[in-house]
Amino acid sequence: MKVAVLGYGTVGVGVYEMLKAAKGLEAGPVLVRPGKENEAFKVSSIEKITEDPSVDAVAEVMGGVEPAFTYAMAAIRAGKHFVTSNKALVAAKGVELNRAAKEAGVSFLFSAACGGGVPFLHNLARAAQTDEILSVGGILNGTTNFMLDQMQSTGKDYAAALKEAQELGYAEADPTADVTGLDALRKIMLACAVAWGVLPQDGLLNEGIDSLSAADVKDFMARGRVCRLVASGQRAADGRISAYVEPVLVRAGDAESAVLKNYNMARYEGKNAGPIAMIGQGAGRYPTASAVLRDLSGICAGEAAMFPADCVDGSADNSAAKHAYYVRLPKACGDLFPAAEILADNGEELRILTEEISVQKMHESAAALRKAGHAVFFAAVREA
Amino acid sequence: MKVAVLGYGTVGVGVYEMLKAAKGLEAGPVLVRPGKENEAFKVSSIEKITEDPSVDAVAEVMGGVEPAFTYAMAAIRAGKHFVTSNKALVAAKGVELNRAAKEAGVSFLFSAACGGGVPFLHNLARAAQTDEILSVGGILNGTTNFMLDQMQSTGKDYAAALKEAQELGYAEADPTADVTGLDALRKIMLACAVAWGVLPQDGLLNEGIDSLSAADVKDFMARGRVCRLVASGQRAADGRISAYVEPVLVRAGDAESAVLKNYNMARYEGKNAGPIAMIGQGAGRYPTASAVLRDLSGICAGEAAMFPADCVDGSADNSAAKHAYYVRLPKACGDLFPAAEILADNGEELRILTEEISVQKMHESAAALRKAGHAVFFAAVREA
Numbered sequence: 001m002k003v004a005v006l007g008y009g010t011v012g013v014g015v016y017e018m019l020k021a022a023k024g025l026e027a028g029p030v031l032v033r034p035g036k037e038n039e040a041f042k043v044s045s046i047e048k049i050t051e052d053p054s055v056d057a058v059a060e061v062m063g064g065v066e067p068a069f070t071y072a073m074a075a076i077r078a079g080k081h082f083v084t085s086n087k088a089l090v091a092a093k094g095v096e097l098n099r100a101a102k103e104a105g106v107s108f109l110f111s112a113a114c115g116g117g118v119p120f121l122h123n124l125a126r127a128a129q130t131d132e133i134l135s136v137g138g139i140l141n142g143t144t145n146f147m148l149d150q151m152q153s154t155g156k157d158y159a160a161a162l163k164e165a166q167e168l169g170y171a172e173a174d175p176t177a178d179v180t181g182l183d184a185l186r187k188i189m190l191a192c193a194v195a196w197g198v199l200p201q202d203g204l205l206n207e208g209i210d211s212l213s214a215a216d217v218k219d220f221m222a223r224g225r226v227c228r229l230v231a232s233g234q235r236a237a238d239g240r241i242s243a244y245v246e247p248v249l250v251r252a253g254d255a256e257s258a259v260l261k262n263y264n265m266a267r268y269e270g271k272n273a274g275p276i277a278m279i280g281q282g283a284g285r286y287p288t289a290s291a292v293l294r295d296l297s298g299i300c301a302g303e304a305a306m307f308p309a310d311c312v313d314g315s316a317d318n319s320a321a322k323h324a325y326y327v328r329l330p331k332a333c334g335d336l337f338p339a340a341e342i343l344a345d346n347g348e349e350l351r352i353l354t355e356e357i358s359v360q361k362m363h364e365s366a367a368a369l370r371k372a373g374h375a376v377f378f379a380a381v382r383e384a
Numbered sequence: 385m386k387v388a389v390l391g392y393g394t395v396g397v398g399v400y401e402m403l404k405a406a407k408g409l410e411a412g413p414v415l416v417r418p419g420k421e422n423e424a425f426k427v428s429s430i431e432k433i434t435e436d437p438s439v440d441a442v443a444e445v446m447g448g449v450e451p452a453f454t455y456a457m458a459a460i461r462a463g464k465h466f467v468t469s470n471k472a473l474v475a476a477k478g479v480e481l482n483r484a485a486k487e488a489g490v491s492f493l494f495s496a497a498c499g500g501g502v503p504f505l506h507n508l509a510r511a512a513q514t515d516e517i518l519s520v521g522g523i524l525n526g527t528t529n530f531m532l533d534q535m536q537s538t539g540k541d542y543a544a545a546l547k548e549a550q551e552l553g554y555a556e557a558d559p560t561a562d563v564t565g566l567d568a569l570r571k572i573m574l575a576c577a578v579a580w581g582v583l584p585q586d587g588l589l590n591e592g593i594d595s596l597s598a599a600d601v602k603d604f605m606a607r608g609r610v611c612r613l614v615a616s617g618q619r620a621a622d623g624r625i626s627a628y629v630e631p632v633l634v635r636a637g638d639a640e641s642a643v644l645k646n647y648n649m650a651r652y653e654g655k656n657a658g659p660i661a662m663i664g665q666g667a668g669r670y671p672t673a674s675a676v677l678r679d680l681s682g683i684c685a686g687e688a689a690m691f692p693a694d695c696v697d698g699s700a701d702n703s704a705a706k707h708a709y710y711v712r713l714p715k716a717c718g719d720l721f722p723a724a725e726i727l728a729d730n731g732e733e734l735r736i737l738t739e740e741i742s743v744q745k746m747h748e749s750a751a752a753l754r755k756a757g758h759a760v761f762f763a764a765v766r767e768a
Contacts, residue, residue: 018656022514117657119507126503130406130677255663258639272402273501273674276664279639280657290657293514302686 001300004028004049004080006071007062008042010169011085011112014289015059016041022293024300028055031062031071046071050078057081057299059292060089061112069093076100076108083295085112085288088177091186095199098307107304109295114140114187117287118280119294120266124194125306131270133195136233140187142262142282143171143178144209144229149260152221157214170262170283181206181229181245188231188243192316195268196235197308203316205244205363211377212247216328219344219351220379225249225326226257227379236320243316244359247379249326254382321359323380327352327366330374336365353381385684388412388433388464390455391446392426394553395469395496398673399443400425406677408684412439415446415455430455434462441465441683443676444473445496453477460484460492467679469496469672472561475570479583482691491688493679498524498571501671502664503678504650508578509690515654517579520617524571526646526666527555527562528593528613533644536605541598554646554667565590565613565629572615572627576700579652580619581692587700589628589747595761596631600712603728603735604763609633609710610641611763620704627700628743631763633710638766705743707764711736711750714758720749737765 001024005015008030019027027041029052034044046067049055058075060082062068068089073096076082082101084090090097090110101108111122127133139145146168147161156164162179165171177183185206193199209229220227230248235241250256255277259265264282269275281287295303327337331350334342340352354362359380366376385408389399392414403411411425413436418428430451433439442459444466446452452473457480460466466485468474474481474494485492495506511517523529530552531545540548546563549555561567569590577583593613604611614632619625634640639661643649648666653659665671679687711721715734718726724736738746746762753760 014656018514025514117654118660119510122510123503123507126506126678126682127674129681130402130409131674253642255639255642258637258642270501270674272398272670272677274665274668274671276502276662278660278662280660284658286656287658290511290515290654293656294510297513298510301688304685 001056001296002026002028002054003057003059003296004031004055006031006058006060006068008032009061010285011061011288011292014285015061015292018289018293022297025293025296028052046074050074050080055080057083057296059296060084060086061292062086063088065089065092072097073100076104076106079104079106081107081299083292083299084110085292087113087183087186087190091189094190094193094307095311095313098305098311101305102309107299109298109303109306110190111295112288112291114190115264115266115278116142116280116282116284117290118264118266118278118282119291120278121190121194121306122294122298123278124191124268127268127270127273128195131272134235134269134271136191136195136268137188137231138267138277139228139256139259139265140231140282141178141184141229142264143175145259145264146170146262148209148227148229151212151214151217152226155214158212179208179210181208184229184231184245188233188245192233192241192243193311194306195233196241197311198241198314199311200241200243200316201313203318205318205359207246207363207366207378209247211375213377216377220249220326224252226252228256228259230256232321234321240317240320241314242318242321242359244318244321246359248382249379250382318359322356323359324356325354325362326379326381327354328377329369333369333374385440385680386410386412386438387441387443387680388415388439390415390442390444390452392416393445394669395445395672395676398669399445399676402673402677406681409677409680412436430458434458434464439464441467441680443680444468444470445676446470447472449473449476456481457484460488460490463488463490465491465683467676468494469676471497471567471570471574475573478574478577478691479695479697482689482695485689486693491683493682493687493690494574495679496672496675498574499648499650499662500526500664500666500668501674502648502650502662502666503675504662505574505578505690506678506682507662508575508652511652511654511657512579515656518619518653518655520575520579520652521572521615522650522661523612523640523643523648524615524650524666525562525568525613526648527559529643529648530554530646532593532611532613535596535598535601536610539598542596563592563594565592568613568615568629572617572629576617576625576627577695578690579617580625581695582625582698583695584625584627584700585697587702589702589743591630591747591750591762593631595759597761600761604633604710608636610636612640612643614640616705618705624701624704625698626702626705626743628702628705628747630743632766633763634766702743706740707743708740709738709746710763710765711738712761713753717753717758
């Protein structure tokens with residue numbers, strides 16, 4: 001199977017190299033920006049790929065919704081299988097791509113869009129065929145996990161941890177999508193769609209780690225807790241789907257606490273299989289490229305789709321999910337959580353442990369406080 | 385696809401129940417012992433299955449090499465796809481079954497034989513298509529992990545931990561295969577064959593946990609270590625494959641230390657994907673049945689084999705693998721390891737930390753000591 005590659009950045013180079021070494025797969029043309037066609041295998045117009053009858057499949061690793069979406073639809077309509085590592089694309093346009101691929105009789109797979117080298121979505125899709133998926137989630141963003149690990153193992157502050165992540169290539173120049181939790185949110189959106197056939201487009205909540213200070217780390221570590229950025233997706237008995245991302249204070253012995261550096265831990269719970277967790281590198285050239293290659297090899301073996309055929313866009317509803325929260329907020333605002341236990345009071349700021357409150361209420365309260373100019377950090381507290 | 389089930393014990397009941405609920409799969413006849421045909425769907429002769437043209441696939445969950453092997457070959461030769469949870473069968477006869485299935489044009493899958501509900505071998509086989517597998521291994525036996533967790537979290541001695549495992553259904557009446565490491569060894573044999581196309585039949589080494597005492601636990605826990613029974617498979621640059629099972633003292637923060645109860649942690653390292661670990665319930669009715677069902681569903685989607693087509697029987701060679709070992713042995717035998725550091729000396733027994741020695745030498749030394757009537761416990765020490 002001859003595979004064209006869209007994009008020749010970090011992941012694209014890895015995919016191209018692996019294609020040249022793979023049995024049963026062949027490297028086709030690579031789409032680059034005009035003016036960058038400095039080698040014979042590079043082309044700068046998508047038509048050179050979609051109109052090339054020798055190309056069987058297209059692997060898109062450019063990132064961003066456009067022009068990736070336009071190229072994807074052109075490839076699919078031209079009868080090419082389509083594989084992507086692009087979570088922004090699939091989170092926004094996955095249902096449309098899935099429908100178009102089914103109509104064109106081609107495969108549409110995107111393992112690399114969630115979990116990097118961790119074969120999470122493939123297994124989730126496979127499990128959903130014969131088991132009822134109860135929940136999905138985990139540590140899905142390697143950049144923030146690296147930063148959290150650094151802050152907690154070395155005492156570095158947020159800015160220093162971010163700088164180090166950028167120097168090591170774990171964080172981009174603009175790290176917004178990672179540190180705000182948006183990247184992890186897109187990944188949990190994909191997992192919900194794979195598990196339950198609903199790609200939530202609104203009602204979602206995401207809190208990142210950009211409010212975390214070295215003082216927060218010092219305080220909750222003294223209380224025996226470790227912070228991880230965790231994505232959660234769950235389907236209630238009535239069919240409503242919750243999907244959100246937030247920092248969670250796990251206990252030192254919990255499995256998440258052993259997930260270090262830029263690693264991911266993706267998990268699902270099947271009614272029959274029980275809880276399954278998968279740990280590996282969530283980003284990087286070769287881990288991500290390996291996921292693209294596994295999808296391409298899977299297409300040769302007949303794999304067609306990760307979303308169910310009838311997958312639709314829908315809404316998340318986080319009103320029923322509840323946790324106790326650790327919150328740092330101005331002392332003057334403490335009456336927002338009248339039933340909370342006060343853990344520390346330095347005269348200006350409080351650290352409190354709330355009673356069980358809804359995820360929705362916590363995220364909305366923090367947003368309201370920030371809108372009023374107050375600094376807030378919060379994290380759900382994992383129960384015993 | 386109509387599926388007949390061979391065996392109606394713990395796993396067989398789960399498979400039959402799940403088949404009745406699964407989309408695209410249909411429950412066929414179930415083979416039971418003569419005299420046990422107390423329901424219409426039960427039959428007691430294998431011919432009623434192999435000669436039934438409506439049966440498309442056979443799921444074998446009886447355990448043991450015979451009569452499972454004879455039944456498997458009959459099913460395959462009759463053109464039925466063959467799925468099994470039986471590691472003893474596949475470890476002994478996997479190459480022959482794989483060849484017969486290929487000749488007959490049917491699928492041969494055995495996800496449930498290693499990892500229970502953890503989708504390990506499926507992913508290993510998929511990864512091996514496009515990545516180079518460097519190593520395989522992990523905690524592959526839930527019974528012993530449960531016992532180790534009990535001994536280390538509650539201070540129970542070996543006999544009490546075994547009794548509890550039996551009462552909870554995690555250990556069989558005859559726990560020999562589990563506690564001696566043989567069960568984990570069979571699983572790592574399968575992983576080697578999936579990864580590298582060689583099913584090692586000799587040269588293997590396995591040490592279980594049946595020499596572990598409460599005093600050992602107390603001592604190494606005081607040294608900050610946690611014991612797990614770990615299987616290891618590795619391919620050297622020259623193609624030689626090492627495969628062995630032994631207790632390993634990991635550090636409190638290592639990922640294995642968070643694997644509790646009857647859970648498994650199966651892992652592989654791909655040259656491109658990096659290290660991947662998968663955690664879940666390694667045994668039990670529904671986790672194991674879920675793996676059988678995923679294979680059956682995979683067959684509907686075109687999955688044919690886990691072993692490479694040219695998989696052969698071969699030998700393991702553990703002469704190059706090396707570790708430092710924690711050893712408890714009679715003081716009189718201490719000169720077997722002259723370069724070791726003495727950790728404790730109670731006048732009768734020593735606890736020592738050896739220099740790096742070969743796995744082969746350690747296992748052979750322990751065997752020689754036991755042959756001479758001495759009590760020995762040993763565990764590899766995970767390096768920093």
